[in-house]
Amino acid sequence: MSLQGDGPPVLGIDLGGTKILCAVIGTDNHILGRAKRSTPAKEGGQAILEAIVSCIDEALRAADIGRQDIAAAGIGSPGPLDTNAGVILFSSNLNVRDFPIGPGLSKILDRPVVVQNDVRVGGYAEFRLGAGRGYRQVVAAFVGTGIGGCVIHDGEIVLGSTGNAGEIGHIIVKAGGPRCGCGARGCLEALASKTAIGRRVQKAVRRGQPTVLGDKMARKGGRLKSGDLAEAVVAKDIVALKELHRAAHYLGLGLGSLMNAIGPEIVIVGGGVVGALGQPYLDLVRTAARSQALTDPNGLIRIERAALGDDAGILGAALLAREKFVTQHTGE
Numbered sequence: 261m262s263l264q265g266d267g268p269p270v271l272g273i274d275l276g277g278t279k280i281l282c283a284v285i286g287t288d289n290h291i292l293g294r295a296k297r298s299t300p301a302k303e304g305g306q307a308i309l310e311a312i313v314s315c316i317d318e319a320l321r322a323a324d325i326g327r328q329d330i331a332a333a334g335i336g337s338p339g340p341l342d343t344n345a346g347v348i349l350f351s352s353n354l355n356v357r358d359f360p361i362g363p364g365l366s367k368i369l370d371r372p373v374v375v376q377n378d379v380r381v382g383g384y385a386e387f388r389l390g391a392g393r394g395y396r397q398v399v400a401a402f403v404g405t406g407i408g409g410c411v412i413h414d415g416e417i418v419l420g421s422t423g424n425a426g427e428i429g430h431i432i433v434k435a436g437g438p439r440c441g442c443g444a445r446g447c448l449e450a451l452a453s454k455t456a457i458g459r460r461v462q463k464a465v466r467r468g469q470p471t472v473l474g475d476k477m478a479r480k481g482g483r484l485k486s487g488d489l490a491e492a493v494v495a496k497d498i499v500a501l502k503e504l505h506r507a508a509h510y511l512g513l514g515l516g517s518l519m520n521a522i523g524p525e526i527v528i529v530g531g532g533v534v535g536a537l538g539q540p541y542l543d544l545v546r547t548a549a550r551s552q553a554l555t556d557p558n559g560l561i562r563i564e565r566a567a568l569g570d571d572a573g574i575l576g577a578a579l580l581a582r583e584k585f586v587t588q589h590t591g592e
């Protein structure tokens with residue numbers, strides 16, 4: 261039996277560019293109360309911290325307990341971070357630089373706070389409580405507007421010498437390919453994210469290729485919604501199918517390369533794109549990954565969908581807080 265779910269409740273906080281999710285997590289990782297806020301990203305660090313605190317208080321009320329009943333808190337945040345100091349070094353989504361969110365929240369709550377990259381936190385939750393449960397070597401990829409990742413080795417998040425390892429979205433899968441948000445060319449994120457698919461669809465629209473996505477994206481300020489993409493795929497829209505195949509192919513190449521380099525037991529694919537497109541998309545990714553995985557000729561490495569959905573962030577943040585401050589982490 262694991263002792264890691266025992267003890268007083270902890271807070272799990274998922275800080276995103278558009279929304280903040282807070283939850284009070286009790287014994288055995290049950291969610292006792294939760295709340296949600298819009299992220300005041302335009303107003304910067306102090307406003308974000310205040311929104312987090314207000315979100316925490318609402319989640320505590322929902323759980324019918326007070327701040328004094330909490331043992332610790334965990335925050336999953338966009339990065340890069342200085343995780344030792346609990347500082348967000350830089351985030352364009354949050355409009356902050358060198359913001360000490362961990363110490364700031366710790367002072368308000370009078371409790372210890374751990375800060376870790378949002379995607380690493382989500383991957384850790386999948387490893388401990390979701391699709392990766394029971395495995396020790398895990399690669400997780402989350403495909404949405406960007407592509408984030410998490411590598412688990414021997415039951416621990418691989419953070420590397422920089423503390424920020426795991427950025428699998430910035431593996432280059434096409435030399436000289438499209439420009440990525442990070443400045444490089446041909447990153448996985450620039451070829452396989454929802455943003456990348458949307459960019460290609462818009463190009464097709466400009467070339468006059470018929471697609472149901474043209475009007476839908478125009479109505480949403482040029483943004484591609486996963487649900488609209490899924491509907492277009494079901495309707496056998498030629499442009500949607502072509503771009504989806506292309507994106508899945510590149511994601512598979514990236515994951516196959518990781519399978520060769522790292523040798524995980526399982527690769528978990530999560531995020532909005534697989535959430536909307538499901539098994540057919542995962543099958544395409546799997547085929548491309550396996551075609552690449554020379555170190556796994558018998559196809560023993562599993563490639564599966566994430567299981568926790570939007571709760572991965574709050575659960576993972578709470579787990580890290582509990583393991584760091586409440587129970588002894590046994591690595592099991």
Ligand SMILES: [Zn+2]
Pocket residue numbers: 429430440441442443444447449
């Ligand atoms: Zn990049």
